Amino acid sequence: MQAAPSLIRRASLKRTIRPRMVFLIAVNVITILAFLNWRDRYVSKESIIKLMDDRVKAIFSPEREVSTAPETTSNFTGKAAYVSMVCLESDFLPVRALVHSIKLTEPANDIVVVVMHPIEDLQRNNLTTLGAKLVDTTTVKFDIDMSYLTDDEKEIESESEMAESEKSVNHESPSSEYERRQCRANVIQAWRLLEYDRILYMNPEMLVLENIDEVFQEPPFTATLELGGVIDESIMLLEPSMSVYKELKSVMVKAQHLPNEISYLNYFFKDIHPLNPLFNVKASYAEREYSRYFFQNAKVYNFEGTFKPWSFWFQGPKQWRRYFNERMTFAWRQMDYRVREKLGMDDPATIEWRNERGSEEICKSYLTSRVSLPERIMDRYSVLLATHSLRRQETLPLVIEQFLASPKVDKIFIIWHNKDQPISKNIQELLDSKKDQVVLLKQAFDSLNNRFNPVAEVRTGAVLISDDDVWAPIEDIELAFEAWRRQPDSLVGFAPRVDCLDPTDEMMKYCWPNKLNPHRYSIMLTKLMFMDANFLFLWRCSLPDLILKYVDDLINCEDIAVNFLISGVSSQPPLHIISPEVYDFGLEHGISSSPKHFAIRTECVQQITELFGRDTLVSARGSMSKYQNTDFLSSTWVDFLEVLREKEGHVAEFRDTEVIPADAFVSDEW
Template identity: 30%
Template sequence: MLCDDELVPALRVLIYSLRQTGTPHPIVVLVLPHVSAAAQQELWLLADDVIPVDQLAYPYEKKVKLELGINKQCRYSKLHLWAQTQYKSLIYLDVDTAVVKNIDHLFSTTTTFAGVKDLGDVINTGVLVFKPSQATFNDMMDTYLTAPSYNRGDQGFLNWYFTNHSTTGVTVLGPAYNVPAKLKGFAIGKKLIDNAFVYHYTAETKPWSFHHFYHRDWRINYHPRMFAKWRALDYEVAQTLPELKDSFAIPRQDLPLKRDLANYEWPNLHRQYDVCSRYNPRYETEGKFPIQKQYSVAISFYNPERLGYLPKLIGHYLLSELVHTVYITWHSKSVPVTDELKALVDGGRVKILPMTSDTLNNRFNPIPGLKTQAVFICDDDIFAPITGIDFLFRVWQARPDSIAGFFPRIHGRKEDGSIFYEMAGVHHKYDIILTKAMMINANFLHAFTCVLPPEIHRYIDYGKNCEDIAMNMMVSGLTGAAPVCVHEDEVLDFGTGKGISITPAFTMRRDTCTSDLIDLFGRDTLVESTEYVRKFGSNKFRKVPWDDLDSILETERQNLLALGK
């Protein structure tokens, strides 16, 4: 059942996942009045039947405001399913599900109402097997407006109805037919996810919106493998039905940006799928990499002119006992690996990651063989003292949901409504940490590469810019956490003479792409911070007589007035 156009991409994936199981049964979509004519036309390319139904009145219209995001008013319209008596039996699936294995055998269920029990001993109505009945539908219409519902939604009503009001009763299906990510915290849940028939992307953290919602329970509901599976299915839909490739793509608004991306011949169209299909998010699925007390270094190597300096920088990083492995993301396919670098690789703590595609997105690829939770991502023209990087790591350990680094930036909105992107110092706040030198949670590499909407990757390739802004937006959008700027006096940038980031086109584009990424993300997810972390030296205070208090308070008042407080 589709309430509006918002979840058309999710419905695409669901129907495709069903088709992939080889089911011969008709796939039917109920559409409510808010579904546009364009969306309904697309549905006819996907489904066997599209049935318009009216939106049923919501029983709690005047009682609930805050919960409407969780229990949409339209969901009571699910009761229309019982009026579809042209079918002997129905398997119902919520739009936020994906079918992993064939479920046709559920049609042999003899009961008139069956589902999987959720936590709390109630039937989750995201996956149901039932027999339509006009009498049952009529009875529901007579009772639902005044009937109880523990969650003020269709699930609460249907549990009450078939447990207390109907004589047909309830049959419980095996839990593998409705598997949410929140079960990952249980031993049996991990097995269920491995053997699931149906994935159910419950709550508000979903594969298509995880990157911009700030949902407080994201850790419970985010599952790397389940989410990457959805994104892979989404890619396969686009390849199987190319006529749907750009419809309902982000941004949803009809902006010049959307047309520009649609017309861009993207050379890396298959990169996301190829990289992620070969990568097993073993540790990301657990949420915890095996090595917590060390960090890895990931250096992006682009410029052949810096090849002679690269071994020296690597040797510098290897001086730290906290550095586990140094990875070189080798973007320059035409540049051969030198004997000096090969010798470092033979030493066991250095690995080269050759890239097969030309894209800035590669710097955030999940790293095969990575064992550390923390990764220090840096350019090949940046120097920071080992003591400073080690301190950065310890700061990050206290804030693993944040990006921590040495180079802060800030964005905001001008009086004319346009977006600016600037150095942070003059504003005394920041919301972006540059990729030049950032400490990041390894879990976010897989999320960026394998779950983030491909239009964002496409945009980064289109402009050859702003992958760092996109990563900051994704991390803050998922976790709600601001980045952390760490003080270090001796960070040096050798890339001021040559390089992609110093060209006028690159620097001028930062304003534009910050604005464009906000459109692509669907909202501005960046979180401001005024925090500046530095190593502890000593307590700084002075002893003064009470007679100085009045002048001290007046000075403080004047300072606040100057700041506009």
């Protein structure tokens, strides 16, 4: 009889819970249905799954056909155009090259540039002369939620804001992440070009390698896809429509919280026709399984990422190795030269120098020979040994033998500057006996730039640049190599110099590091130093040739310029190795023996700063040496206060501004 009330209470509780559960289930079902209905408005689940599957299984397969369209014949004959845009100040140079690269393929369609950022009349004339039609409009502004930036994006954004305060002299200023995202959103401007039936939108940072009119035969909406079926809006075939434009504006607001790599277009288009990735080849594709296929068959290059061929030497791009590709960088530089010649931007002397002593043949030969080589070796190094004088042929074999004594040396390449100079008997005997280890490279012409020519046979990540008249203990050279392995973005060497601001005239000068207080250095002489082999290609095949021509004209300062290059790319200072036994036997008759040497070098610092757009040199105060037995100085507690007082003046002196004496600018070496 006691259990009856308990049963009644349970029954009552069940009657109370059931309606609540039914209500909650109904709310959840309605919520899920509403979400699916909203999601289906913009994205077809089946199409996304299919695109993901196609992406993984087929898109990157070299066996697939170039066209990804269904096997139906397209007969599009309407009016079409290639379209890109100038949305940021930094867009002009890449857009200029893109327009000319399309025009050289003799396209059957118009080339249109949508101008949203004010550009000068000369720049407008450049684009129209190259064959572009300009459409002026204003940027559509959107509220972009920046709280979703990744840590890397926040770091880049912070650096961009700092760089705004020191805009470069001859180049565009960097753009903030907010501005870049605003411009990315303004891709929707392409849907407003109602004059055309189809538009192939192309990101400003692309370069066309061959005629791609065939893409207009693909069914709109066509775009390349990243892993997971995510649209890459760098290149898209679309049909202009004001109704689509208006809907895209509303979708963009809803999708603005998406990560940077996911386009809002994924939330709009139900059916996405995948375009073959050969129309959108990026440097990062080198990490993919079929990388060789991509770069050998590429139709369009996309210079996305931090490394830009038109500005890398002064902007210090983050993760530059990931976004650097030799073929792509050289292709852009060659197109820029063609643009300049078409527009008459270079004087006859520059064009003559480019044809006779320029880099085109050197770099083409290198790229042709470099294809089949394996990945670079990191636990050994190559030696690039420059020689010119006939009187040094007697000692050259001895220098080479010393390098060969190291097991870490992979190969020695003799840079034979004077092609007409005969090879002495002792050097020829060395070449014959050590042909697997020593290679002689005769240069087509004599130039200091040849010291940094890329060498196809170099297999190592590190190269030791050496003159034929210097000597250092091999153990110190190997110490420098180990230091480079830990700091591969830096020049690592034995003879530092520094650029310093002369307070008397507010001009940068070439100075002695040990004359400054506190001591520092920002330049490493290239007489004996380690560097990354990639910098050879960047020097010879990627820099504007006005810099290389300056070195040729002056017959000096290639070492200062290469320091500007490496610090400009890596944002890293050089590293000094302390060695008491580094000898330079060429001071008596070398370039640096002139009493005007420091004045010439000061002029170089100033001129190269102008050529690079800014002073890219980075200073350091530390050095590395072989281990020395040091420990704490021992003292008593009673002496502690006295020692602190004694060192107080030194601390105050250290906190003062840099002291530059007059003799920091002149040579006391000669």
